[in-house]
Amino acid sequence: MIPSSGIGPQHHAAKGLDIAGLVKSFGASLAVAGVDLAVRPGEFFTVLGPSGCGKTTLLRMVAGILTPDAGRIAIGGRDVTAAPIWSRRIGLVFQNYALFPHMTVAQNVGFGLAMQRVPKADRQARADRALATVQLDGYGRRKPSELSGGQQQRVALARAIVTEPDILLLDEPLSNLDARLREDMRAELLDLQRRVGITTVLVTHDIHEAFALSDRVAVMRAGKVEQLGAPTELYDRPANRFVASFLGHVNEWPGKVARRDGGYAEIRADGLGDIRVACGDHCRPGQDAWIMLRPERMRLVAAEAGGAGLAGRIDQVAHLGNLVNYRVTVGGRPLAVQASPERGRSFVVGQDVRLTWNEADVTAVTE
Secondary structure, rough: OOOOOOOOOOOOOOEEEEEEEEEEEEEOOEEEEEEEEEEEEOOOOEEEOOOOOOHHHHHHHHOOOOOOEEEEEOOOOOEOOOOOOOHHEEEEEEEOOOOOOOOHHHHHHHHHHOOOOOOHHHHHHHHHHHHHOOOOOOOOOOOOOOOOHHHHHHHHHHHHHHOOOEEEEEEOOOOOOOHHHHHHHHHHHHHHHHHHOOOOEEEEEEEHHHHHHHHHHHHHEEEEEEEEOOOOHHHOOOOOOOHHOOOOOOOEEEEEEEEEEEEEEEEOOOOOEEEEEEEEOOOOOOOEEEEEOOOOHHEEHHHHHHOOOOEEEEEEEEEOOOEEEEEEEEEEEEEEEOOEEEOOOOOOOOOOOEEEOOOOHHHHHHH
16 A cells, blocks of 8 residues: 555645637647536546547647647636646656656656755655655665666656646556556556545546546547546446447447337347337437447346247357356347356357346447
């Protein structure tokens, strides 16, 4: 665990971030197309999306590296749209850490304080506290080249928080780490953010990273926010097919809305009959729709066991240790099913099965 001493929320109250109508073009290319976001004080907020969706451009406008063509940026209620980067009270952590190789770790961490003309003695003390916060006590005299990738990442974090910024901005900070270290650093980063209490905005293309760290996530595509919400909300109730597929494997059945019943609808799907699904006001009778169901939310039972469910046949089995992936053909359509292996029982290729699920686990989208 990261020690509680050092940098902390006692220095000043967390500030929120408000973005309204933000637009940025590069020549004829529209990178950010009228984005509105409100990040709550102390929140860990992630902007998630594929390469080229505009998320890094958005972050750089918040940082003051890029100037928006239109729109407004406010930190703690103060309009900083046209303010220079040095006046915005932000901390930045880049993908490549951007440490100065000729400086010691302590000098790197204290660099921002030096730019603020903080006296040398105070600089040293605050740098030491920041290094303690990220579990690097005693590393101040080393050079970045003497550190591992994870340690360099912690130095970059210490440098970002030592100035006690209002907002911490993270630009894919874990992408250069190997898979195991990345997982460890996620836990440490989240622990640090909770202890410090700083409002944090992360941009990433990594779904696991976004979901593991975030209070809320904004999914971007082509310069726009497609959906904003808590990770479970996005995963279980995607706004459209793009969000559903971007956030993980999903089974899709095309169909047509047959009728509405409160917050549910019956979708008539080829080869499946009428399926009752959760669907908002966007589902109207006669409208085309796609039934969406995650592979891990489906259950398999042997056909001879009888009972309700869709009849299918297993045509592929992949054992992954703690999981088994099945491909099951139902009504001429291949569906993915993911299950935990059960001791003494397994399904095999060619076996007839029935598929079931909980009504709450299936949803529908119309675009």
